Amino acid sequence: MNKKCQVFTPNGYVKKLLDCIDYNKNIYDKNILENSCGDGNILVVIVERYINDARAHGLSNKEISNGLSRCICGVEIDPEQHKKCIANLNEIVNEKGISDVQWNIVNEDYLKWEPDRKFDFIVGNPPYITYQELDEENRSYVRNNFITCEKGKFDYCYAFIEKSVHCLSNKGKMSYLIPSSIFKTVFGEKLRSYIKPYLYEIYDYTQDKMFDDALVKSAIIVIDKCIIHNEMIYYDMANEEEMCIKIENLTNKWFFTKNNVPGTRRFGDFFQVAHVVATLLNEAYVLKEENYQEMNEFYCCNGKNIEKEVVRETATPRSLRYKKKEKIIFPYDYKNGKLIRYSAQQFLSLFPGTVNYLNDFREQLDERESDKNALWFEYGRSQALAGLNKRKLLISTVITERVAVYILKKKCIPYAGMYIVPKADNKTYKLEDAKEILESDEFMKYVQDVGIHISGTSLRITSKDIEEFRF
Structure with missing residues (x-):
């Protein structure tokens, strides 16, 4: 061993x-x-x-x-x-x-x-x-x-x-x-x-x-x-x-608390909670604020011109906490709410500058353990993309001292944390309501019960943990 x-x-x-x-x-x-x-x-x-x-x-x-x-x-x-x-x-x-x-x-x-x-x-x-x-x-x-x-x-x-x-x-x-x-x-x-x-x-x-x-x-x-x-x-x-x-x-997860009096409404009945995109090589896709320059039609990074049309705002709980502005190469599009994927030839034809930039990372991109059908320039995991093109909340998987929840714009593509959107049949609660629920003292007490202790006072939670919260 x-x-x-x-x-x-x-x-x-x-x-x-x-x-x-x-x-x-x-x-x-x-x-x-x-x-x-x-x-x-x-x-x-x-x-x-x-x-x-x-x-x-x-x-x-x-x-x-x-x-x-x-x-x-x-x-x-x-x-x-x-x-x-x-x-x-x-x-x-x-x-x-x-x-x-x-x-x-x-x-x-x-x-x-x-x-x-x-x-x-x-x-x-x-x-x-x-x-x-x-x-x-x-x-x-x-x-x-x-x-x-x-x-x-x-x-x-x-x-x-x-x-x-x-x-x-x-x-x-x-x-x-x-x-x-x-x-x-x-x-x-x-x-x-x-x-x-x-x-x-x-x-x-x-x-x-x-x-x-x-x-x-x-x-x-x-x-x-x-x-x-x-x-x-x-x-x-x-x-x-x-x-x-x-x-x-002591049932599924073991709670050790004297004050376990749950509400009657399950968070997951009103909101979907899921992990964000996984590029499996963030250094290739994420453009740090200090590393790029904005031009008329391009973002210039490492001497390469990346077409603005294929770049979106991005965020992580950490970048939002420290007010860092980042961009992300988004090698997809949405049409009528549905994800559009490019063929390799289409992507090269439409975004030659971006292909030129990503080619600098080609060997690392090819070595990722990506989804079976993922093309070399796409993210390693694409499952989260279907529900991301809408206003959403972002929350970290690690909670320390307090729960911070951020509202993101429709076109923002986060690459760390978990995102939350209302379910299609939810006519009762809005995103702002979800933010208030998750930043409540009751939810923090729940996190302290259900979270897995890691370094210091930090606790790790899952998307299922959030969905199972009752308020």
Whole structure:
């Protein structure tokens, strides 16, 4: 597995993981597994706690050595880290005056490893690997062997969580440090259903940057297989708040809020929300204010004349926020509200200057993973174009502190964010009404519930999130 995915657990969170499952006392005869143990930074604390508890119960060093060999298990796929782990564990026991421990730490792929027992405790920080980062062999194996990963673009850690729940004894407890996006991602829905019956606690670190290079925010989930739970406790670690939530209220996306009193009108019943155009090479199409000069019939950029007829205003939430004026090459037209596409010969004949300009980017344009029928000079994705030629709202997919909504002119072609237009049968609300709804305090509270935490206080939302808002 890619070494860049090896992210070791900070010490403060190691202690929290173990405290969450009461791995403190009366543990000297209990089986525990750490299934992505790296160099052993979690196992070292486990061993220390095991030794302290065993000595508190009067066990001899020989009995402790046998117990460590028997009760503590670990799995690590990387041979280098596995070797370091054994060395670190030996250093700890030698300091404690204990010898001859036969460590049950295996150098295997956890997802393919077959344990010889069920475990009283499982603790860990599984690999944070996205679907895009997985090679085809691993994708296929995970998809075919784990029900939480049968469909969609799953994360690798979904399979770790599923297997760990399966490996727990009937009275077992598990604590896992996971990306908090699991609570709300579309492809995590089956995993959420899988763990829901055993969910005991969630510790959500929405404001902590736990790992230096990771944008994703983290949470600790605590699983208790002893009983089927009707309620779980959610801890907002940033605001030092806790709340009891009924398991039955955890449906599609998981909302953790005390004030979830939705309105009766669904935003998506009145407005369409969609992602804007995707050129797949903005540097070729977007003309920055500082890089072009306006002439009578052309925009001159990089010494090339681009016909004004094929250029439109453009915008992104960021450019509007900082009052930047940009243009975009728009290699299409509209007639009677319908999108018109040019043939390559037509485009060359009508706009030779633009073809000359785009030819400077030809190699990069050809290498895009464009729609099957897209011509070389067209945008990589054209699906959004059908509904764009009208007055519309623009909103960012990332919300920080407040929701900013912008009204765009009919001919403006935005290239980042999401656009919003009234549905054809909507005779009740105008664009201005939609803007007021989305900039309301109620919608911001909804974003805080439904959004996926990324860097800082920023939250990522989707077009479906907006459509599902009730006002």
